[in-house]
Amino acid sequence: AVRLQESMLSSASSFKNYRGILNWCVVMLVLSNARLFLENLLRYGILVDPIQVVSLFLKDPYSWPAACLVIVSNVFIFVALYTERKLAMGSISEKVGLLIYIFNLTVILCFPMVVVLKLPSITPVGGAFALGVYTILFLKLYSYKDVNRWCRERTQVKARSLSRSLSYDRRTYMYYFVFAPTLCYELNFPRSESIRMGFLLRRFVQVLYLLFFSPLKRSALFNSVKPVFILQEMDYSRMTERLLRLAVPNHLIWLIFFYCFFHSSMNFVAELLRFGDREFYRDWWNSETITYFWQNWNIPVHKWCLRHFYKPLLRRGAGKLLSQSAVFFASAFFHEYLVSVPLRMFRLWAFMGMMAQLPLAWFVARFLRGNYGNAAVWLSLIIGQPIAVLMYVHDYYVTHCQDDPTISEAL
């Protein structure tokens, strides 16, 4: 109709449905992959190197230190399970229970760290994997402890009625929680009605495709690591150019990782376990503030922080800003823990990167609104991450590879 109206792409227009742009990204990704696959095929023939993939995780094929670490983690699950049973039966006091929990949780964080630092046969990738598993377990058992305590407190008020969780087989339910894609324990998780085989299969194919058959990823990885080593010449305009060249493939890898982990893998596991709550992320791509991004890109961690860290702090009388900063501080600690220990390098780049979010969040919220705010969030993701990555890769190269002539030449 002929009337006064704005174009859809104008910020003045209220139109916001861009689902098609997402499909565009997928089509472009698949096409680029197809082209690179065909190019590699024409140039080198079929080229699959499973040894190379395995060597990321293992140095010696007869010793599996990371896998052993993961198996040992069962001990900590059982400690939590039996402490909780004793507490429920009333055979140990709340104080003793808390002490056992504190001890158990501390060991969960320290034991794998010591093993990774002391055992030279663990590769950085294997170490990061094991530490990741232990960190997730730490958060899950912390939640398990809190929720069970809250329940006991509530049932004490209600004249010690039987807790609903006792109606389940406790051990099975504990393992369901350990494998479920969530960090927050619930007495009754919402369950989906059945396993949709088509959905399961599509997620499985996505994970397989994105993890293994993606030449784009390999080419991007190679391109992102290669130019780092120019950093040693301190020419600023050249450094900026190299950083920008590194930023785009690094960012694409992060996006692929996000989709592969938070959408495909988690939905796959959830479908398999008939786990109903699939809110693993919210619309962080529309974030107009840094805070909105951190609250919405990783919902399992966000929910955990809110329920077991931020709200308890508020209840104990801490201010909002202090509690928020404490959450960022804890997050910064875990980022550093997951990067420094496997690399055996303590540089605090990851820690500082997380802490830098606080002044950045203030700046964006203060000066930028709407689409400009959103662009600033994207820019901080695209530029911020590779700076941290660059620092680590650079330092890792300087300490590990500089004396190795084969690596120096290859790069």
Add this chain to the structure above:
Amino acid sequence: AVRLQESMLSSASSFKNYRGILNWCVVMLVLSNARLFLENLLRYGILVDPIQVVSLFLKDPYSWPAACLVIVSNVFIFVALYTERKLAMGSISEKVGLLIYIFNLTVILCFPMVVVLKLPSITPVGGAFALGVYTILFLKLYSYKDVNRWCRERTQVKARSLSRSLSYDRRTYMYYFVFAPTLCYELNFPRSESIRMGFLLRRFVQVLYLLFFSPLKRSALFNSVKPVFILQEMDYSRMTERLLRLAVPNHLIWLIFFYCFFHSSMNFVAELLRFGDREFYRDWWNSETITYFWQNWNIPVHKWCLRHFYKPLLRRGAGKLLSQSAVFFASAFFHEYLVSVPLRMFRLWAFMGMMAQLPLAWFVARFLRGNYGNAAVWLSLIIGQPIAVLMYVHDYYVTHCQDDPTISEAL
């Protein structure tokens, strides 16, 4: 909240707000441009070649054939204006008026074609520009004729009351229509209240940036033209790889062109003329059928076709499918006209490309739904266009450049 819910990116979820992804595209575009600009600056220094840009439009700096053609087009505007005046005053009959119009409109299409074909000093870019201006004028004057006739017919019924259009200065209003970003004549265009200087400036900067200071565009153009010449070796897997390599930059150029022309330029002109109806495109990026894409990507042409071609055909008793095919046929004719004449090559690739949309539209509507349909539309855009472009560039090279050793060597 912990409840049964799907992930936002699942097709089962009803969430559709991806405005942030659009901002992501803009940020990525600006960053890629910045990187290429910096790279060029580091490698070659500041490099601006206005002569090269001008030489696209002019062969001889003292003869401006395309510009002369555009100036001459005023004659046809005046013929239409004075025919209409005579018709309004009743000094010529409807039949005579129609004959003059038919003659005028035929000359509008044939005269520039003959000039472009006969005058060797017109470059392909200059010729395409002049023919584009004449085609737009043809569509506008056709609409002018129709609307005025409809008004006369209506006012005849209402006892020949004074037409509202007479209250305007006809000549000024005619030129307002000629410059307005629409093809459909109205007696009263909706007008915006004032010229927003900020909006005007932003659109102006966008056009300038996208047209001139975009090294990404130049690099994409170069990459898209270069590999075409491998076509002569008929190796199919290699041809596919080259086509895919050409498809992505070609598609990016098309997207930039779309934004630059349909958003920035048209909004700039509309703001300047206080032209209120800014619906130059609708959400074609969400198209789930080929038909939806053609109905929504170019609203001025779509509105014209609907009002002056499709609906009149239906009124005369033609079927829906026949009328739709006729619209595609007319569109195919104009596509061919705008490409073949400036290149002085009649190959029918553009014509066939347009006509191929009909069976494609049937196929997509019949077999694909939702996100799959949308992906098919994107794929037809990304792959379909470069095939046609490839055909023309290939043929142009074979007929024009093969004997020229400097060009053959440069490629």
